[in-house]
Amino acid sequence: MKNEQVAELLYQALETERGGIEVYTAALECVLNDDLKKEWQEYLEQTRNHEQIVLAVMDKLGLDPQMETPGQLVVRQIGESLVEAMEMALEGGPPEAAQLVACESVVQAETKDHLNWELIHEIAEKSKGELRQTLMAACEQVEDEEDEHLYHSTGWCRELWIESLGMPAVLPPPEEEGDAVSPGPTPGSRA
Numbered sequence: 001m002k003n004e005q006v007a008e009l010l011y012q013a014l015e016t017e018r019g020g021i022e023v024y025t026a027a028l029e030c031v032l033n034d035d036l037k038k039e040w041q042e043y044l045e046q047t048r049n050h051e052q053i054v055l056a057v058m059d060k061l062g063l064d065p066q067m068e069t070p071g072q073l074v075v076r077q078i079g080e081s082l083v084e085a086m087e088m089a090l091e092g093g094p095p096e097a098a099q100l101v102a103c104e105s106v107v108q109a110e111t112k113d114h115l116n117w118e119l120i121h122e123i124a125e126k127s128k129g130e131l132r133q134t135l136m137a138a139c140e141q142v143e144d145e146e147d148e149h150l151y152h153s154t155g156w157c158r159e160l161w162i163e164s165l166g167m168p169a170v171l172p173p174p175e176e177e178g179d180a181v182s183p184g185p186t187p188g189s190r191a
């Protein structure tokens, strides 16, 4: 295993969680649907907790969180762009459009977040000793939430788009009925 790249992933994971806090904060300015608002408020709190969990992992592994890697700056740039996109939509268009931009921004941010944790899990499985223990413990706290963040947000994004197209939408989306690991009714099973 390439230790340097393991460290790089953790730096990017920290930046992703921090960017996630900004993305959810901006998304909550754009949201119109009350159920989605409640969900995003919950995900914002979970993301704040994830930031602390990554910081604790870095501390245990002796990684300085003050350090910045070039890859981390790329993740920051993408996060800032997502926030800017939401601000642009809020200023320039109807509120329904801003809500769709917020959904897409959350899905993009959560895609990276989900990937990070999937990879952290992979590393944990192939490691031994303290590294394995530290990463496994972190994954146990975070991974189910990341599955839900991505899966549910993708559902909201699709159904709110469908509603905006003037077609019958399932709101809250069918994804809300299953758990993220074993999905409930598939999107194709709409009534």
Ligand SMILES: [Fe+2]
Residues within 6 Å of the ligand: 017, 020, 046, 047, 050, 113, 146
């Ligand atoms: Fe997260």
Ligand SMILES: [Fe+2]
Residues within 6 Å of the ligand: 020, 047, 110, 113, 114, 145, 146, 149, 150
């Ligand atoms: Fe997340």
